[in-house]
Amino acid sequence: MSRVAPDMSFIENRPQNMALQFRERVAKSPALEAFRYPAADGQPWTSLTWKQAGDRVEKLAAGLLALGIESEQRVGIAAGTRVEWIEADLAILSAGAATTTVYPSTMAADVAYILADSASRIVFAEDDEQVQKLRDHRADLPELFKVVVFDGTTDGDWVIGLDDLAALGEQHLATTPDAVDTSVAAITGNQLATLIYTSGTTGKPKGVRLTHSSWTYEGAVIQSQKILDESDLQFLWLPMAHSFGKVLLSAQLACGFATAVDGRVDRIIDNLAIVQPTFMGAAPRIFEKAYARIITMQEAEGGAKEKIFNAAFEVGRKVDALKLAGKPVPFTLKLQHGLFDKLVFSKIRARFGGRVRFFISGSAALNREIAEWFHAAGILILEGYGLTETAAGAFVNHPDDYKIGTVGPVFPGGQVRLGEGDEIQIKGPNIMDGYHNLPEETAKTLTEDGWLHTGDKGSLDADGFLTITGRIKELFKTSGGKYVAPPAIEAKFKAICPYASQFMVFGNERNYVIALVTLDPDAMAGWAAENGKAGASYTDVVSSPEVRAMIAEYVEQLNAQLNRWESVKKFEILDHDLTIESGELTPSMKVKRNVVEVNNKDRIDALYA
Template sequence: MPINHDTSFLEHMPPNCAVQFLDRVDKSGAREAFRFPRGDDAWESVTWRQAGDRVRRLAAGLLALGLEPEQRVGIASSTRYEWILADLAIMCAGGATTTVYPSTGGDDTAYILGDSESRIVFAEDESQLAKLRDHRAELPAVDKVVVFDAGLADGDWIISLDQLAELGDAHLAEHPTAVEDVAKSIAPDQLATLIYTSGTTGKPKGVRTLHRAWVFEGEAIKVQDILHEDDLQFLWLPMAHSFGKVLLSTQLACGFATAIDGRVDKIVDNLGIVKPTFMGAAPRIFEKAHARIVTMQAAEGGAKEKIFKKAFEVGVKVDDLKREGKSVPLLLKLQHGLFDKLVFSKVRDRFGGRVKFFISGSAALNAEIAAWFHAAGVLILEGYGMTENAAGATVNHPDAYKIGSVGQAFPGTEVRIGDGGEVQLKGPHVMAGYHNRDDATRDALTPDGWLRTGDKGELDADGFLTITGRIKELFKTSGGKYIAPPAIEAKFKAICPYVSQFMVFGAERNFVSALITLDPDAIAGWAAENGKSGQSYTELVNDEAVRTMVGEYVDELNGQLNRWETVKKWKLLDHDLSIESGELTPSLKVKRNVVEANNSDLIASFYTGS
């Protein structure tokens, strides 16, 4: 069944995010809206009506502080229920949310809040508050800070969420319909968010996204009829990132409940507790889960490992036959049923056992890993988009998907392949431009108004888009051969269960080289099985046995590549990449130029005398 391309919904969309939320509260008042952890084990649940009451009080508090239409309000926080409340309150008060990742340093935090001219800032905790205090002189426009964690308010510059709600109560006593009046007055083209892209070079750019963009995203997913009121989302993605934000827009459109906990190290545990029906995630999460399951089975060895390998051999064979429209022979069907009970059901149980599908975005998902999960009955629907188009432009559908592609265009979205194979987008979700960056805005849009993505891609006869690489990431060797690093890197991640990052270099050089980091958890498991338990990460990457093991995987990779693509020299780094080191963005993308700059001498040494 093809994706629903009916665009009649465009004529009936809510005019803005505030009305979209208030309509959802009216429609689904008694149903569960959010649940979130309280302490170590307990989860608290709130209805749409309870969330609506809290948001209304906070929005009125912002109005009491004098917030005017389109004035910016910052949120510096990890993903938690209070982030959602703050964002919805800003929307309902007619302001524009400015997002700041909790991992953003003090200087960049001050730059974002200063460049956006934010008047009010929601700060999660003492660490976020410290950045604001340290840079207060650079933030003359910030006249109030609202803290999420208790006990940090000073009653003057810094107030608590409860104090903001009390200001709202007083405002509503005098102006009972203040929030509803503001919500009705917000035009579709009013500024809703400034999301600063974690630029790999220079200062981050603030993407100006309008109310109509976020409303469109949610409504375009709703008409595809893949999510409903009785679904349950698990949300861990950074809400400062457009992928997290679009999942909130989708929730408002569809009315399902969301369990929220931004702690990445708790994802697997939480899935077992929450038992969601779907979740959005970056590919790194699926890579880690795949590696963990594979290495656990390898550690057991013997008959269990043989059954595990045979199960996936059968699972992939069955998938291939179905994809080709062929019938599955009876013996293979019986084997598949047995392996589903013995192996695949246990893989699904790791994710809570109720997942209908995952949505993968923010970076490319390796097709082999997607196929591996699919063989186990875990469907990963890859989508595509960027902050500049409010996160979603294309997505695979449970009834119409092609592994390795990023799906078909959202209804109401246009996709074309421009000069040089560049993917270009058009639709109600495209940004209004970069804040205070007219030159950058002009560069981002074609003369006829299409958004340049900077990605190379191909559209097939059915309208499925495949991304083949970043235009800027393609490089040419000194021998004149083009190399697409993401394709080589993805292959290695599918082969080696111990890898965290694999980065290919060789522009204008006579061969390809690579820097490799290992997943700390996976290699610690390997160490325990190989008599090296207790050794540090640095000790392990310098261990001859580890280097030999990784070298065998590199050899396996090279056997799958063209001669000019093969990796001739490589090195294990003594640390994994991290957000804190500045080598990963908060959405877990590698900042290739930062890694290259940090290791320029090492990379140069690969080619000395070559």
Template sequence: MPVNHDTTFVDNLPQNMAVQFLDRVAASPQSEAFRYPVGEAWESLTWQQAGDKVRSLSAGLLSLGIESEQRIGIASGTRYEWILADLAVVCSGAATTTVYPTTNAEDTAYILGDSECRMVFAEDDEQIAKLKEHKSSLPHLEKVITFDGTADGDWIITLDALTELGDAYLAEHPDAIETVAKSIRPEQLATLIYTSGTTGRPKGVRLTHKAWVYEGAAIQVQDILDESDLQFLWLPMSHSFGKVLLSAQLACGFASAIDGRVEKIVENCGIVKPTFMGAAPRIFEKAYGRIQTMQAAEGGAKEKIFNKAFEVGLKVEALKRDGKSVPALLKLQHGLFDKLVFSKVRERFGGRVRFFISGSAALNQEIAEWFNAAGIVILEGYGMTENSAGATVNHPDENKIGTVGRALPGSEVRIGEGDEVLLRGPHVMDGYHNLPEETAKTLTDDGWLRTGDKGSLDADGFLTITGRIKDLFKTSGGKYIAPSAIESKFKAVCPYASQFMVFGNDRNFVVALITLDPDAMTGWAEENGMAGASYSDIVTSEKVHDMVGGYVEELNSRLNRWETIKKWEILDHDLTIESGELTPSMKVKRNVVEDNNKERIAAFYS
């Protein structure tokens, strides 16, 4: 089926996100909009019910005196109240400033202060405590609205109290929300997202209403999703990837089941049975590793059948990709293995998934091909906060594994000096908040966004990302190394891997620091006579060292000679957001890890 690459829709975008939301409520009033967990059960809201709640909350903000483009923070994990709050901010003409719930008190205060937030939606007492700690340095902050925290009826009020204020306001100004919605210009600020950044202070990225409605419309026009779909949404809504899926939902009208608890993703998929989900590669790596280690633990005939199934599945997919026919015997084997093996892999995710969308970091090609062989399509996309998350994405009918797809219709991608990927279109940011010099460095005079990523375009316009330009390094022998390419290969080879970090700038060989996945290692310990041992005792044991050594050798057999890992060490702890070694979107802060392990890395070369 030919893919729709029509760009005329760009001239007919909804005026803003508020209009986009109100139009969706009018178009699908009785259809399901949101589903959310209450205890062990799931409850549901129609678009009309969501519209009524948002109108009340939005009017509550207007009653408190919020004005056009003034900032309102949301400091909370992903839950359906986050989305109601965000839509209420949008419909009041204000702009949402996002704060990860894991952000420490000092950085939270910096973000809310820099953005001059007048109000904040705070999830619970833990988030409120951060605001209280820095109250004196937040002169603009007038009101805190809490989802689950303790209200004082004055500075801190509940969501219900805001709803009551809104209902009273609507009784006097019944058309207030529609009037505000019509007044919001496409170029108006909708969202300030502070990039967690792998270096330095977070920068506030200014994203307009036009950017978000374009993103939703660009997905809608490709006929990828419609009202019959059900999304499982766990991604951090503080991140642009989560926000772009909300924009797509408003444009396409599908329902979203929402639960931000990462540890419950696979369990929730089994219950909710979504048709699609967005995720970071770490989720696919963990699922892949878990399934692999479970099969290895079973051993015997079951493991043989499992391995044979994937051998056949990968062969069939390779023939299909090359446009060749599948021989009758192979087709028969594939049908049998689909019943015995692949259907069980699909069932882990609910059995109805049409595709996953992977973004926010590079997905290993082997892992993508493995899922594809099981009948689970992963569409890899690419983008950054500075272009509202979505720049390119593969399509179910045109999915080139190993690439991140083509530019969204109505936008452009090209390769600039030094193979840097450049983006241009309605989705590109206005600039960095209060940072004109940084903005000038990142946006060209003719509107191209410098991404800082190295990449290439093929003859069909599919983009391949090689890595961050600043992460590339040169050995003392003059050979360039792209760490991310090596790192993702190890995760495909070793099912126990959590992180694999490569170093060797200006050195004569490449070294690595390795962390192992705590869940996977608990399972390994039970099978290897170390049940109940501490994580650090398990990962520093000689048996684990020998096992990982085997995987490093396998990795080295797939690398160029100058890329091979000559020395390596397993860290006694996994990287975490709390330790400052991962960003909230699960990217490794390479410079922090390198700094924390300076002596260890130096010892490799002594």
């Protein structure tokens, strides 16, 4: 694997704003498919060309201008991932305004805080439930004068529909045909494009200010890698309110591939079989669940099928080890691999649609053993790294130049250095403008010469590949003075135990380490059916002595891989899984460790009694 030095001219030659980036794509590929989205269940998906998307966005942008929206004023979107989210976002940007993103799972009081802090003037709301949150706090939102609903009840005044906004736009364009052209031409690269409020574990969320320039750079970088083009098809389920979802939109505009959009997480596997994408971005939890599901299914079948399955992965790992070391694969081993590819690996790939060239994993650390397991099956997961404050992407592995266990090299045009305590610090065109209305927080995170403190620990190898070694704030010290890195231990357990959903390690200033465990509801339903507990409630199953004994065995396996001071002395299985709705997971499925710790203080204390 060799890396060619990239041509850096893409940085200067990229469009000056994201609205122009979209318009250039429409002009270049008018008849090609831009988006597809599900119609009613069981019906074929609906497809939109770039020209159709461009016409729709222009009317919506003109509608916003007709309502009086001005340069850099904020317009909120409170909705799940769907094609209307993307159309609304592109319309906001084309009108010269800036998008404030709001997760549909956000509590009403927090929605009100975000919209008030951002001074959002208009909000696109998904449905009546989202509109009701705005009604309940209307007195707290003096700037908000109009709501545009995707699927919901309109009142012809404060709440109008998406088609109503488009009709307003058509009227505006009839009298001022160049309104949107003028708006797009006036947008500078350093103009605010997006306000993304990070879901902090404590305190109020912070609004990350991202400019047009940061997004067009992200798209141009991905285009410069020459790994995606108009022939590709993306499946997009990630929350568009999250920077990972948003950066994939910029990549789409730059590269021109089509995107199938459906944000329903419970439909991902079904949709992959229908859509048959060539790539997809995902959080590690999706890969963990898929891995656990396949492993438990094979264990349940047992017998000859399980033996073939295990033998296939033994051969797959041997072949991988030779290839990654640049050594030839012996003829006999190659024959065995070909046979196992037909019998086992091709069926695993078929679960993901059968056409995936690679997945991109981000938003949290991917377990190395799980990445290697997928790789042995012929499924490449390219891990990347970034933060909301870096417009999502800052590092990524390349399909022709990757190292499993790392997040790849820094993006061309970006810089990285390791500061005190091996803190990863990043500089480049993708770095945020700062935190909205929070100059002191901005000064703590951004140096005067533009370096971003990430708060993550890392190491760089001789080729510039970055390995994330932990989050500085997540490291804790036992009362014996030994440092423990919870994410590393937690990732090991998830690779060992196919029933695990979450494994959370605690022990700060305590004399030993303990863990709270949650088990995956789907995996446990399968276990219950095979162990005489079919029909029992989730709580009854995970509270049973048999499950406790099973998890204890997995914890023993984990401890065999750990230093004495890291080993888990006691654990408790929670009677529920963590959810976004409970506030214990972020919408990108990261655990809010502080929230879990507060919610389970009595349980944790009892494990030290």
